[in-house]
Amino acid sequence: MNASGNGDAPRGDNWINAIAGRLSPTGENSFRDALRQFADQPEWCGDAGLRTKITEQLRTLTNADASTLSDCIPTSSRDQALEHALIAARRRHLSQHDAEDAAAENASAPKCLCLVGSDHGRSIVARMASGKPTLRGNEWPLLPGFVHAPAERFVDKIDSSTAVALVAPVDFSGVGQPLTAEWWARCRQRCDETGTQLIVDHGDTPAAGNGYFFAHEMVAGISADAVILSAGLVGDLPGGLLVLSESLASHLDQTVHSSDLVGHLVSAALSTLIETDALATEADAFAIALAERIATRGCVRDLHACGHTVILELDVESQAWTEQSAAEQLHADVCSEHSVLFQPPLLMTAEQREILIDRIDAVLAGLEGNQESTEATSSAETESDPMEEPADEAQPDESPVDISLDADIDEAASAEDSAEELDDDEDDDDEAIEEDELDDTADEELAEEDETDDEVVGGDEDEEHETEQEETELENNELDEFESNEETEKL
Numbered sequence: 001m002n003a004s005g006n007g008d009a010p011r012g013d014n015w016i017n018a019i020a021g022r023l024s025p026t027g028e029n030s031f032r033d034a035l036r037q038f039a040d041q042p043e044w045c046g047d048a049g050l051r052t053k054i055t056e057q058l059r060t061l062t063n064a065d066a067s068t069l070s071d072c073i074p075t076s077s078r079d080q081a082l083e084h085a086l087i088a089a090r091r092r093h094l095s096q097h098d099a100e101d102a103a104a105e106n107a108s109a110p111k112c113l114c115l116v117g118s119d120h121g122r123s124i125v126a127r128m129a130s131g132k133p134t135l136r137g138n139e140w141p142l143l144p145g146f147v148h149a150p151a152e153r154f155v156d157k158i159d160s161s162t163a164v165a166l167v168a169p170v171d172f173s174g175v176g177q178p179l180t181a182e183w184w185a186r187c188r189q190r191c192d193e194t195g196t197q198l199i200v201d202h203g204d205t206p207a208a209g210n211g212y213f214f215a216h217e218m219v220a221g222i223s224a225d226a227v228i229l230s231a232g233l234v235g236d237l238p239g240g241l242l243v244l245s246e247s248l249a250s251h252l253d254q255t256v257h258s259s260d261l262v263g264h265l266v267s268a269a270l271s272t273l274i275e276t277d278a279l280a281t282e283a284d285a286f287a288i289a290l291a292e293r294i295a296t297r298g299c300v301r302d303l304h305a306c307g308h309t310v311i312l313e314l315d316v317e318s319q320a321w322t323e324q325s326a327a328e329q330l331h332a333d334v335c336s337e338h339s340v341l342f343q344p345p346l347l348m349t350a351e352q353r354e355i356l357i358d359r360i361d362a363v364l365a366g367l368e369g370n371q372e373s374t375e376a377t378s379s380a381e382t383e384s385d386p387m388e389e390p391a392d393e394a395q396p397d398e399s400p401v402d403i404s405l406d407a408d409i410d411e412a413a414s415a416e417d418s419a420e421e422l423d424d425d426e427d428d429d430d431e432a433i434e435e436d437e438l439d440d441t442a443d444e445e446l447a448e449e450d451e452t453d454d455e456v457v458g459g460d461e462d463e464e465h466e467t468e469q470e471e472t473e474l475e476n477n478e479l480d481e482f483e484s485n486e487e488t489e490k491l
Helices: 032-039 050-062 078-104 124-129 151-157 181-194 260-275 285-293 318-327 350-383 407-490
Strands: 071-075 111-115 146-149 162-167 197-202 226-229 240-244 300-306 309-314 333-336 339-342
Touching: 032 260, 050 071, 050 260, 071 078, 071 260, 078 124, 078 162, 078 197, 078 226, 078 240, 111 151, 146 151, 151 162, 151 181, 162 181, 181 197, 240 260, 285 300, 285 309, 285 350, 318 333, 318 339, 318 350
Parallel strands: 111 146, 111 162, 162 197, 197 226
Antiparallel strands: 071 240, 226 240, 300 309, 309 339, 333 339
């Protein structure tokens, strides 16, 4: 479980590669014998029976018959396996619907339905099938026929125009929630009703990692029309394996050539799984033990498991995990902004499992310590922040003075101040008496002035009243004269 496998993983005796299961069932790049066997062959001679051998090995592991597992094609890449599967499925769809659609003149182009957030590779076709916006950029030519839907609406989108339903067992772009058994059953039933080919992309999920060789086998009677394999079977090479049912094998392009190098690597990995009876191992042992250990870790939101494929959903950003895991010499894979991926080897001892869990727990403990330190620092800054509590306005310096050294001086000064205060009080009393006398005189004068003013005011009021009476009498006289004149004129 050291980092001797993945090319992107750090190397060293103290490092642990938590995704070594993507290399092989044992976590080690143990394909030396297979590569030597391939190298010893004459250049002109290929293994004509290699495809047949791999097919028989898979039938032994899965107990599948010829109708559900008809042919296996080793390819030079996972993307190539996907393209072969899509071409075969489209040919089959056209062979069933083209005649009647053409007669009705309402033919609709067959479509490939894919999951939102999925990642199927880096070729043009694989990018169009992927549900990640970052993979479907404007810089790539858009190929028609690819539509996407989330898992909760995926099955409802399947209809008679759907040639392919392309599914990945685990969505590594999000929180990593595996598809449920109920979902697989509904999808298979809908595909049978509409004549749609179900293609399962197992490229990112090591085979046999969930107690079954294929993830969809968790539901009895569920089989795929095509399966794409890569992780855990080809070491660190980009090769893949296309597994076809009888319904698609007959529509495969006859010009397809298999890769003998990849075929030898796949055959070696399958032999290891058969010899060790890998499917009888406790596939969920790692996920269960890890869940029990980290149950009290506050930085873990949730744990999602599909066999040995385990995804931790974190409360911190994945960048923080990357930095802390480097300090603990643990190599894992980042799925999203808040999730990390573990894919340990399928064949681990109990001691190896405990070592790996200890290392993961140490990283989580370091993350919690960093989080608590950050919160404490921010809390201290908030308490001392002058913007939160405005400072008082500047006041004169009223700080107490130390008087212990000047006690005698202060006593003398206070005695003198007391004598001066008594003299000042006597002077103030004399001044107060004089001021009272002056105030009495002033009050008498003001009273006399008020009486005079009242008399003047009263006289003025009488004169005004008499003037008003005279004006009223004049107005009445004028009115009488006016009325008498009017009567005289009338007569």
